[in-house]
Amino acid sequence: MKQAIILASFLTIFSCSCTSEKKEQQEEVKKTVxxxxxxxxxxxxxxxxxxxxxxxxxxxxxxxxTLKVNGVIDVPPENIVSVSIPLGGYVKKMSLIPGMRVAKGSVLATIEDQQYIQLQQDYLTAKSRLKFAEADYNRQKGLNATKATSDKLFQQAESEFSNQKILVRSLAEKIRLTGLNPSQLNETNISRSINIYAPISGYITKVNVNPGKYVTSSDVLFELINPGALHVNLTVFENDASKLKEGQKIICTTNKHPEKKYLAIIHLITPNIGEDRTTSVHCDLKDNDKDLLPGTFMNAAIELNNxxxxxxxxxxxxxxxxxxxxxxxxxxxxxxxxxxxxxxxxxxxxxxxxxxxxxxxxxxxxxxxxxxxxxxxxxx
Missing domain, CATH: 2.40.420.20 (conserved putative lor/sdh protein from methanococcus maripaludis s2 fold)
Structure with a gap:
């Protein structure tokens, strides 16, 4: 019994001692602040x-x-080319798909039609008649000089010669539109088909034809883009448009790689506010890489002043x-x-x-x- 009382007293003293020590520590912490x-x-x-x-x-x-806006990667209109043909015809051969890269002057498709044969025939016939008209003109000119023939006959020969030169020249230009060379054309190399050549180097973005399809001069066969001169097209609200001017620097980022920054300079501000109360700001992109494709969404921060x-x-x-x-x-x-x-x-x-x-x-x-x-x- 005495041992139990002694143990209880010891625990009570120990508990009081711990409580006192904890209070002292808390007081010490309070004193530090x-x-x-x-x-x-x-x-x-x-x-x-x-x-x-x-x-x-x-x-x-x-x-x-800074002014934070959004926009997209765009291509200047001069770097986008729609390819058509001057005369209609059937697509004989083509093997293009969107995304393919083509070099300037490469064959995009082959078109054939009987009207190409007719055009070449008309040109060669007119060219032959021109030789006769020129010879008749020279003959009538000599006879008229000696008054061996009337002025009327000489004037008729002169008019026929002039008209035939005009006809040959116009037919030659039509042939050039088809991609053929009239100076190399003769009765042995008349062709029923023509080739469509790439006007620029770039990527095929649209293919609107297939072999066997008939196309007209108003149809767009292909669309090419040269991505060598990308720019950023930003959308700016009318309240902020007055803060911008040409030459201001812009830092652009993509959602895919927000840590990578691209520098751009304001090139042109569209002087018009649209129905959505915004205007377009065109910016030259100073550095780009393969990750930047036309249509890529861009976040932009425009430096306004310093x-x-x-x-x-x-x-x-x-x-x-x-x-x-x-x-x-x-x-x-x-x-x-x-x-x-x-x-x-x-x-x-x-x-x-x-x-x-x-x-x-x-x-x-x-x-x-x-x-x-x-x-x-x-x-x-």
Whole structure:
């Protein structure tokens, strides 16, 4: 019985001792964070060191405002070619599919029709008649000079010769439109088919025909794109359009690789607001790669201006109850919480519009001070 009483007394003393020790530790922790005012806090040197808090200055920095818009990769109209034929015919041969690369001058398709035969026949016939008309003109000219023939006959021969030259010239141009060379055409090499050649080097984007199909001069057979000169077509709302001007720099990114940045320069601003209250801004892309294809969605940040403003690193600004604050270093490990109005965020720095009259501010791990301040308020 005595042993039980002694054990109970020992446990009671030990429990009181532990409780007392825990209270002392809590009191010691409270002493390390000293509230000096409602918006001030004092930390111990150990806390500052362990939290990685760094002190810097609130100084001037060159910063520019940015306008964030969206757009797509586009190709200038001169780099998009629709291929048609001057005369109709049947597609005899073609083996193209969208995505294929073709070189300028390569054969895209072969078209055949009897009208090509007729055109070549008309040209060779007219060319033969031209020789006769020229000989008759020279003969009548000599006879008329000696008055051996009338002026009427000479004028008829002259008119026939002139008309025949015109006919031969026009038929030659029609033949050139088909891709044939009239100077190499004779009665032994009349062809019933013509070749369609690629006008530029690039990629086939559309194929609207197949072998055996009849096409007319108004049909678009193929569409080619030369992606060597891509540009960005941005959509800008009317309220922001007045802020833009030619020559402004733009940083573009894609959704696929947001970490990769592409530089572009504003080349042209469409001077018109559409029904959707936007306008188009055309930008020259300075660097591109195989990942950028026509139609690719782009995110763009337009640099609007450049000015000297008060700024601090982003890590210096804390948000509390939807308001922005910074901490000024008051000396003796004291910090004061100051409400500020922020502006532009650029390259890791934040513009401080309502710059307070302070010299030293916390530039790193300001949230550590905020947490310690609010925790001490709750404990208090």
């Amino acid at each position: 000293v509230k000096t005012d409602a918006d001030q806090v004092q930390l111990s040197p150990e806390q500052i060191k362990n939290s990685g808090i760094e002190i810097g200055v609130l100084g001037k920095k060159e910063m520019h405002t 000015s000297s403003v008060n700024a601090v690193p982003e890590a210096a600004v804390v948000k509390w109850e939807n308001k922005d604050y910074i901490f000024s270093a008051e000396g003796a490990d004291k910090f004061k919480m100051i409400r500020v109005e922020t502006g532009v965020i650029n390259n890791g720095f934040v513009e401080i519009k309502s710059a307070p009259d302070v010299k030293s501010v916390v530039v790193k791990n300001a949230y550590a001070i905020l947490m310690k301040m609010k925790n001490s308020e709750e404990e208090g």
